[in-house]
Each structure stands twice: as C-alpha cells, then as structure tokens.
Amino acid sequence: MNTLSIWLTSAYVRGLIGQIIGTAVGFGFITAIRAVMGLDTSNIEPAVVFGALIGVPGSLLGAGVLTDWIKWIFGKKTPLRHGAPEGKPEWSRYINVDVNHKVIGIQYGFTSVLVLLIGGFFAVLFRIELAAPGMQYLTNDNFNTLFSAHGIIMIASILLGVGAMVNYLVPLMIGASDMAFPRLNAFSYWVGIPAVVLILSGMFVGGWDTGWVGYPPLSLRAPLGVQLFLLGFYINGLSSIAGSINLLVTVTTMRAKGMSLFRMPIFVWAAIAASIIQFTATQTVGMALLMVVTERTIGLNFFNPTTGGNPILYQHLFWFYSHPVVYVFILPGLGVISELLPVFSRKPLFGYKWIALSSLGIAFVGFLVWAHHMFTSGMNDALRIPFMISTMFVAIPTGVKFFSWMATMWEGKLSFETPMLFVLGSISVFLIGGVTGPILGTIPTDMHLHDSYWVVGHFHSTMFGGFVFPFFAAVYYWYPKISGKMYKESLGKLHFWLMTPAFWLMSLGQMRAGLLGMRRRIADYDPALGVETTQVLVTVAALVIGWSVLIMVYNLISSARSQKMAATNPWNSRSPEWQIPYPVPEFNYDAPFEVVGDPYDYGLDGSKYVQTIPMPAVGD
Amino acid sequence: MRNRNHIINVTALVFIVTVPLYYLLRAIYALPQAASAEAVPIDQMFTGHFIAIAFLFSLIMVFMLYSAFVFRRKPGDDTDGPHIHSNTALEIIWTVVPTFVVLGFGIWGTVTLNDLVSAKENEMTIEVTGQQWSWSFAYPEQEGFSSPTLVLPVDQPVVLKMGSKDVLHSFWVPEFRVKQDLVPGQETTLRITPTEIGDYKVRCAEICGTAHSTMLADVQVVSAAEFDAFVEERTQAPVYAEMTPEERGEMWYTGGEADWASCAGCHSLDGTRLAGPSWLGLYGRTEELEDGTTITADDDYIRKSIFEPNAQIVATYAPAMPAVFVDTFAAKEAEILANEGIEIDIVDDLIAFIQTLEE
Amino acid sequence: MSAITAHHDDHAHSHEPSFAQQLRSNRLGLWLFFFSELFLFAALLVARFFLWGGARPELSQVLGLIATSVLLLSSFFVYRAESAMAHGDRKTFQSGMLIAAFLGTLFFIGVVFMEWNIFGLQGEIAGIELFGHLKPTDGVFGAVFYAMTGMHALHVLSGIIFLLIVWNNGRKGHFSSEEHWGVEAAALYWHYVDVIWVFFYPALYLIGTAG
Ligand code: HEA
Ligand code: HEA
Ligand code: CUA
C-alpha cells in the first residue's frame, strides 16, 4: 500500500466521512419527520442539531473506535490489538485507532498543536483588525465569531495538550504497562475530533457572537452556529470525563511495586488533581450547555426571563465548571515545572509533600470560588463576599509552589537548555498572571476590571504561564524519548527568546488597555481611550508569538528526520522512563521495576529511585 | 558563610527592585481620570494591589534570576547540588504569611464594598434601560422624561435602577470605576456620585451581539444650575408650531418627549461610530452599501432608511435598526395635528436637522 | 543511577492485567463514573430549586407513585438476578433480568407516554386521569420537569438496554459464578439509576406547593 492510500483509509478520514454521513442521516431524518408532521421545514435548526448529534457516533463508527464494544454486546471477546493495523507500516498506527497510551498521547499532542495553530491563526486575524480603530477588513459579526471560536478552540487545544502529557507520561512514570482502560482511552481521544469539527463548522453556518461562555439570553438569539459550538463543547466534555476517570483508576490500581503515594513523580499528583476536577465539574457545564440547546431547539424555557426563566442560573452552572477547569489547564503545567526544575538544578525538589498537597489544595479551593466571575451580575452581597474571600485563598497553595520552586533552585547547579528556559519563562509569566488574579478577586477593583482587557491579559498570562510554556518545555524535554532524536538547541532557544518578550509585551499591553477602559469582545475601540499605540504593539507581539510557534513546529519536524540518535538519558534524570532505551517497548517496561527510594534525591550519593525486579530465569 | 551572604544579597535586592518596579508598573498600569466619589477608595485599593504585585513579582523574580546567574552550572561540572529536601519552618512561614495578607485584602475589599453599595442621603434615582444596542435614561423624580444622554449634576449621589429589554448588557463608565450588569427580568442597582464636571461615555461591557462594540452613550456631568436648565428644557411641553424644522429635527433625534427609541442611541453627531452611521456630514455623502453598490444620501435615501431600515445597509454595519418608525411617526404626526392643528412631517424635520450637520 | 535494562523476552501478553486486577479497575471506574454523574443530576436539582423555589407544578400523584414503586420493585429483581448468577443459578438470573427490564420499560412508558404530554393523549380510569397536562413549553415548570424526567429516562433506557444485553449474553452461556463483571455492572448501574429517582421523585412531586 502506498502512503497516500494509507492516509486516505486512515481513521481520521474514515471518521470525517462517518461524521458527514451521520450528520446527513440525522438531518434528513428530522427534516422528513417535520415534513410529514406538516411543520415548517424552512427552519433547519432542529434538523441541524440532530444531525450534529448523530454525526458524532457516525464519526466514531467510521474511525472504528466502537468496534470492540459492539462485539462485546454480542458476547464476542476481543483481544486488544497491538501494533500497526495488518499489512500497514508502523507509522500508520498514529493515524488509526490505537489503544497504546503512548500512541494516543502522541495523537493528542499532534492534534493539540494543530488546533493551537488554528486558534492562534484566528487570534492573529482579529488582532490585525484591532491594530487600528475603525473597522478595517472584518465585519462585526465576523469579528465576534472569530474571537469566540478563538477562545473555545484554544481551550480545546489545552485540554488536548493536557491529555497528551497525562497519557504519555503517567503510565510510564508509575511503571504501568498501559492505562487501565485502553479502549476507553482511545474513545476519549477520538471523540474529541468530531467535537473540534463541530465547533469549526459552526463558524460556517452563521457563526456565533456569544464568546466562549455562551451566556443566555444572547445565546438563545445568536445565529445557528451557536448550536454547533454548544454541542462541540459538550462532546469535548465527554472526552474529558472519560479520560480523567481512566487516569484516576490507572493511578490507583496500577502503580509499580513500592510506589507509595508520596513516592510518585510529582507530575502524577498534578494529573490526579486535574482529573478530580475534570470528572466532576464537567458534568455541570454539560448540563448548562444542553439546557441552552434544548431551549433553542424544543422550547424548554430555562433562561428566557420573559417567561419566568433566569439567565443567572446558567452563569452558576457554567462557572462551577469553568472556573475549576482553569486549574485543569495549569496543574499539569505546574507539574511539569516541578518535574523539570530538580533535573536542571541537580537538587531535590524542595518540599515534595507540600507541592503534592498544594495541587489538591488548589483543586479543592477551586471548587468554591466560581462566582467571582459574576461579581457584577447582580448577585446578592451576602454571596459576593464569601466568594471574594475564597478566591483570595487560592493564592496560598499556589504560593507554596512558587516558594518551593525558588528553594529548589537555590544553590543548585543550574543549566539552561531549552526546556529549562521554558520552565523559567513559565514561572515568570505565570507569576504575573497569578498576581493579577487577586486584584480581580476583590470586588471593588473588579467592578472596574470586569469584562475589560485586564481580564484578557490576566488569563492569557495564566494560561501561557501555566500551560503553553510548560507544554512547550515538556515537548522539548520528552522529545528525545518520543522520537529518539534531539531537537535543534539553537532553534529551541530562538523560539524561547522570540516568544517570551513578545508574550510579555502582549499581556502587559492588554492589561494596560483594560485599565484605561478597553472593553473585552469589541470589534472596534474608541481612540479617545488613548490605547492606540498599545493596540499596535499587542498585534505585533501576537505576530511574533505566531512566528515563534511556527519555528518550533519546524524544529520538531526537521529534527525527527535527522539521522543522529539522541542519548538514552540526555538530561541525566532519575525518572524511570529515562532509564530505558529508545524505542520504549510496547508495554513500557519489559521487566517490572520496584521503587526503592525517593524520586528527586539528586546529590545523595548512592541513592536509587527504582530498580528492576530480577525476573526468574526462563528456560535452561 | 557563603549561604548567609547570598540570602543577604537577595533580600536587599528584592527590596531595592520593588521600588522602581512599582513605578514602572504604575506607568504601564495607568488608570483613567477619577471622576466619581467611588473612584477614590477603589483607586486606593488599586494602589494596595499594585504594591503587592510589585513586591511579589520582585520577590520571586529576584530569587529566580539570582539563582540563574549565581548558581549556574560551571562548564565541565557534572556533579549534583546539595541534598536539601525541605524545611518545615520555611514552609509554615510561606503558608501562614500569605494567608494573613490575602485575608487583609479580603477585609479591605469587604469594607470598601460596603461603602460603595450602601444607600446615600438624598439620592436621586435614574432609570437606565439597555437594549440592543442603545441606552436610555429616565428621570422619574423629574416628571419621568427620558434622554439618550445621561446628564448628572455634579456631587449629587445618584442611584441607577437598571434593566434590560433583551439580553445582558453592562453599565460602565471607566472614569467612575464601577460597573454593573443589566439583567433582563431583573432590576439591578448601581450607586455613583460624580465629582468632576466633564463629558464621559457609558460603555456597554457585556457582549450583547453584533454591535456590542458601539453600544455607547454620552454622559455629561454638569453643575446643579445646568442640570436644572436641562430638566426644564426637557419637561416643558414643546409647541411644535412655533419651532423651526431644524429645531424639531433635533428634538426628534434626541427622542424628545416622545418615547420611541431615540436616534441618538445609535447615530452620533460628532463622527463617533455607534451601532449606525454617524450623522455628521451625512447629507449628500456617498455611502457604500453591503452589496458593494454606492448611493448618495439624499432625501429619498434618508426617508427609506428610516422607514425600511433593512433595505439598504451601509457596509460594515449590521441590520440593527428596528422597523417601527413608519408607525410611531405617523402616530405622533396625527397627535400634533389634533393638538395644534398643523401638519408636520417628522422625516422632513430630521432631514433639515441633518443638513445642519456639516463636517 | 538506577539501572533498568530491557529484557527482551517476548512474553508480551504477560503484561495484560489479570482478571482480578482488571476487576478491581473496573469496579473503581464504575464508581467514579457514578460519582461523576452525581454532578449531572445535582445540576438538574440545582436548576429545579433555582427556578421553582417553593413551588411545583400540578402533577398526577397517582402516576408518580405507581411509577416510583415499579422502579423500586425492578431493583429487587436485578438484585435477585445478580446473586443468582453468583451462585451459578442461570435460570433465576435470566428471569430476574427480564422482569427487571420489563418493569423498567413500564416505568419508561409511564413517564414518556403518560406523564409527558407530548402525544396529546387523554383518558381516565375510575376518575383518575391517566395522562399528565404539563407541556415542555410550559414555562420553567415544563422545562425543569422535562429536563429532569428526560435525563433520568435516558438513563433508564440505557439501563434497560444494558440489562437486556447482559441477559442475552448470559443466555448464551457467558458469565460464571466467579467471573460475571458484566452482570455486576448492569446491576449496579440499575440500582444507581433507581437511587437517583429516589431523589428526583420528591423534588418533582412532593416538595413545595403545587399550583
Ligand atoms: C489558567 C488559567 C487561570 C488561572 C490559573 C487563574 C488564576 C486566578 N484567577 Fe483567573 N481567569 C482565567 C484563567 C485563570 N485564572 C480566565 C480564563 C478568566 C476569564 C474567563 C472569561 O471571562 O472568559 C479568569 C478570570 C478571573 C476572574 C474574573 C474576572 C472578571 O471577569 O471580572 C477572577 C476574579 O476573581 C480571577 C481570579 C483569579 C485568581 C485569584 C487566581 C489565582 O489562582 C491566582 C493565584 C496565584 C497567585 C496569587 C500568584 C502566586 C502566589 C504567591 C506568590 C503567593 C503570595 C500571594 C499573595 C499574598 C497574593 N480570574
Ligand atoms: C490557550 C489559550 C489561549 C491562547 C494560547 C491564546 C493565544 C492568543 N490570544 Fe487569546 N483568548 C483565549 C485563549 C487563548 N488565547 C480565550 C479563552 C479568550 C476569550 C474568548 C472570549 O472572550 O470568549 C481569548 C481572547 C483573546 C482576545 C480578546 C478578544 C476580545 O475580547 O475581543 C485577544 C485579543 O487580543 C486574544 C489574543 C490572543 C493572541 C494574540 C494569542 C497569540 O498567542 C496567538 C499566537 C498565534 C499562534 C500560536 C498561531 C501561529 C500560527 C500561525 C499564525 C500560522 C497560521 C496557521 C494556520 C494556517 C493553521 N485572545
Ligand atoms: Cu450591550 Cu454590549
């Protein structure tokens, strides 16, 4: 089989075709029923919604994710398939449904970067529009669709990136052969694809102008595109829920011998904390999104005030998820920082237990603060104040992490390869993002800052510092493990030195504009605010960030093609995944290992973290 | 001891860096003019937060950069650093101290908020209505007239009772600092005491659809005497027969005593882009329409734009104008005919008014 | 440095978890799923109390009570079926599953075809009205009622399908007294869906004043 036909029969293509067929079937079905019932068929919205819903199983069937489960229904046992599909080369595993966590992790990673490029491209488009006052080349509606899509696409990208890191790393780190439910793992990834397709196609059927939050009553009146956005968001939630349950079970039941909770690599703690948020809170936002969908499609009246509904209910249900989820974004990222700092500082991770527990602390407090997004929504003061206090408390466990990182670096022997640069960059960027949070958390200052560009600056720096920078650090750091090659250090450094200053310019510029009175989500701004220069600078910075990301993409692709193999443990790390040579075996560790020490005992002579359990000799 | 020296160096550096950093931040984080009594305590909180930000930022960054420079690995050295695991005393300190700091900010915020929301003596009530994409302000204590501009007497505490006709909007005048959403089906309140005479703008801060960015309204803070004059002008029953068409046109533009959606909500007179095109220099202007054709703004065009607002949409604008004016104008014209016995044409008045608005 | 050297033995399948270990994982996974779904149902309860407060719509109490009893009764049969399988009694297992699925279907019909006024049916027996009046578009009452019963009915429906699949596979001779995770999962799921109704029923039918 030649390369092209392997691509054309890949699960991505089959999934897309399945989704299109499913959508057409669903659409036709409802249209036919409505025609038979004598209803107005010129209103295609119900048919589109139903089509979109049927398209998702269509996509999964087409890709072949459900095959094993369908066989189970009829009582057939199916062994897990390992390796490439029959008669196809090894690389085709990566474009087909595969149950190995490393393959899935890489699939997540690729998709995440691709989606990041798409979302970033939208940002670049509307940033150019914002570079000068007046409408340049977008209409209001196009602008609104672009920033709304940018927001939700970027969030999808983050969730995919979290999935990438967690899937690839956690089983390796805890010495498991795979995740607890490999098929469910594949499902979690593959269900995310039609979700992204839905969101993107929403842009072509009218778009939507609600932002990523989709507040009613506006989302009840928005164009048809909003339905596909809501459904895409909802389906994405299924992926989160399934993935996080899988992770929690894996960590609970499949740790290597001797790996007690406080001897796990610290990243695993971060993954646990993030999963706890994901598998609970996601359900409430799912319900909120469904409520809007049903209100629009079949007239259930939850939010429309003219008939007794209450739009504030949506905000509560939405933020009950969407606040905690920001900690899903950052916890794995902060886990990567904690994981890498000791390696590049050659010192133990300072206060391991406190860092581990602070992740749980952030997750826990994160559940109690959601209404800080609603300080100006007309809530009762008796409610506003407890939410203000609880919001402030998140600073404490987050601070513990920062202080412990400083103590880890102190008197270490630091070296500055690209991953370490990104770690240091992310500490600085996340710090400015973090410390601009409490000012939003105190109500009097939030009354000025709410829905201004200050918020935009705040969350870009938390998300870049807490996710994008550490994600890039992780990509560079584990690149030799994944590809067997070394990335080009010079290009990596160039990426860092372009992106970091540009990012600083962008987020400080956004915050400045916000303080001066620039509102969020506006297609055009009043030159009287005196933010014109700032806007130009932010746009330039956005372009530089975009270029730097493209440099990374180039670096990763071209380095993979080089001939020279990387060293087995280029960073001299103690973590178990670095003790085995490339390529990592299908089941990770051909011989199981046992934990005999602490993970980060750098500088302690003769200490070991893990050692192989001697296998009884076979044969002879 | 080497260790002690490092600590002393860094501690000194943290404090030295905090001060210039604070001033740098203040230069970047500039606030607009403060024009209300509410802005005073809020700006104090901003200062408090900015000091905390400057200090925390310098604390962590000085430690980080100091380590990066002083503790960097020497070439050829591949030994590990000292084996230091943890230090309980330190950990307790950096948990407890921030706890008190954030509690302090929480209490400060509570006290300030209490001031902001508590009722003031002799408050004046104004009713604010938002709709896609315009504002209107009613003065129930002044015979209930309504106005597209928010005119406020200086130093007079006002309480805004706010509501929305359609979706969420948010009332924000950056110079006043405070902000409050307008929620359909619910009344929300906001208290403001303007302290500086001048012109400002209400900026809708909650995404409300297509023309959210242009949902603005003028705010004028005026002296008590000017406010009285404004009220008098707006409450006097106009005698249309005695007015010139231009005067009547201006009256229709601002909504006059009629309660239709005023033109001023969406069309500015000074070239500002609102939900609809500005009227400044409109008459005789060549407009490019959505479909790429161009058209000259003459009497016919203007009449058609008012009565069939969605027939000809100027490029880059949304079809946002309600198609209700055929009826409301006819009703008003009939009412004037009945009261004063003269026949007027509101659109002609408007055209006359627009003709006065040359660039 | 610790040394893990790769042993190249080709006992790949020894890496797959044992039945006991997989069972442990499955159980935990199912319970986590239940915990996750609690938040879904809690969101609906929150909507109910947020939008209805102390009021509730006029509903057919008789219908609600009967449907609830039918559902609780079905749980008993599922329980019986499961313990029968644990003792290797395939007959009782099959009948228990079928009866439970049948009772579940009755409940489903009671909610979707009788309590829901979407097909415009009418009728009464002995002065007791058989069909509900509330329409989905009847303001917040209709919205919350249909959302809660609908989301629950969806779970009942999937539960019925689950029970039937397990029944069918059991009939074909799958499962044994030692290894019957499928049966256990279906039974747990069914109990779970019942317990949810135990919270939904009073929230919809009993709490608050009707009108
Ligand atoms: C990764 C994402 C992320 C993270 C980590 C955070 C972290 C925090 N966020 Fe942020 N936030 C967002 C993403 C994030 N946020 C997004 C996306 C929005 C907008 C959503 C939308 O409307 O679209 C938002 C909006 C938002 C609002 C609503 C603003 C508004 O719309 O009016 C508020 C208000 O309280 C807030 C507060 C905070 C706080 C207090 C933290 C804290 O967790 C920060 C804690 C960290 C530190 C404080 C720094 C380190 C600590 C120390 C060095 C110790 C000492 C510190 C002190 C003593 C203060 N955020
Ligand atoms: C991970 C999250 C994430 C990331 C990485 C970004 C990245 C960027 N964001 Fe985004 N942003 C959000 C999440 C994120 N954003 C969210 C949640 C919102 C809120 C939406 C809402 O209000 O509802 C938002 C809103 C938002 C706004 C406010 C819009 C408004 O309120 O009107 C702005 C304005 O400046 C902005 C700018 C940018 C820029 C310039 C980047 C840059 O960093 C982007 C850099 C560019 C790239 C990484 C792409 C590079 C590649 C190319 C250019 C090549 C082209 C590619 C292809 C052809 C495929 N973002
Ligand atoms: Cu009104 Cu935005």
Ligand SMILES: [Cu+2]
């Ligand atoms: Cu939040």
